[in-house]
Amino acid sequence: MAAVRILIVDDSQAWRRSVCLLLQEYLNVVILCESLDGLDAVRKSEELQPDLILLDIGLPNLNGLEAARQIRKVSPGSRILFLTSYDGPEFLREALSIGALGFVVKSHAASDLLPAVRAVMQGQQFFDRGH
Numbered sequence: 001m002a003a004v005r006i007l008i009v010d011d012s013q014a015w016r017r018s019v020c021l022l023l024q025e026y027l028n029v030v031i032l033c034e035s036l037d038g039l040d041a042v043r044k045s046e047e048l049q050p051d052l053i054l055l056d057i058g059l060p061n062l063n064g065l066e067a068a069r070q071i072r073k074v075s076p077g078s079r080i081l082f083l084t085s086y087d088g089p090e091f092l093r094e095a096l097s098i099g100a101l102g103f104v105v106k107s108h109a110a111s112d113l114l115p116a117v118r119a120v121m122q123g124q125q126f127f128d129r130g131h
Contacts, residue, residue: 003030004121007050009041009067010034010083011059015106019054019083019113026114038062046074052121055100057084057091065091068098081120083109092127102126 006029010016016034023029032048035041038059045053053071057064068080081102082095092103101120104112108128119126 003028004117005030005032005048005051007032007041007044007048007053007078008034009036009038009053009059009064010056011036019109022109022113023117027117029117036060038064038067041067042070042074045071045078049075050078052117053078053080054083054117055080057082057086065094065098068095068100072099079120079123081116081126083113096125104128 004027006023008016008019008031020031032050033044035044039061041055055064055068059067064082064084071078071080080100081104082100083104083106085106087105095103102116102125104116105128112128116126
């Protein structure tokens, strides 16, 4: 099976590093790129056409929900998994309406990120245990 090509979008460098290390240790992945704001995420998605985009909601320049709307247009084959500190049914509903396949709150990432990535890459929806 080919490696999953991933774009990680979060404004915290420390968080992006942690996510990269976790994914690379347990899954067959290639981290294509990291981005720290929504506008850059849209540009990099269009350019790189990643298999999977791990996307935060609270981003500078363009929030993750609006970035996801734009990414759906410029990289329709990319699967979107929200990995965010934003919690609440309204965020989940909006993420689903945009076409995201997964939603994991950062506080649940240790237990739920790897199963979420596996599920989303199989075309299945995944919501962390809080949803």
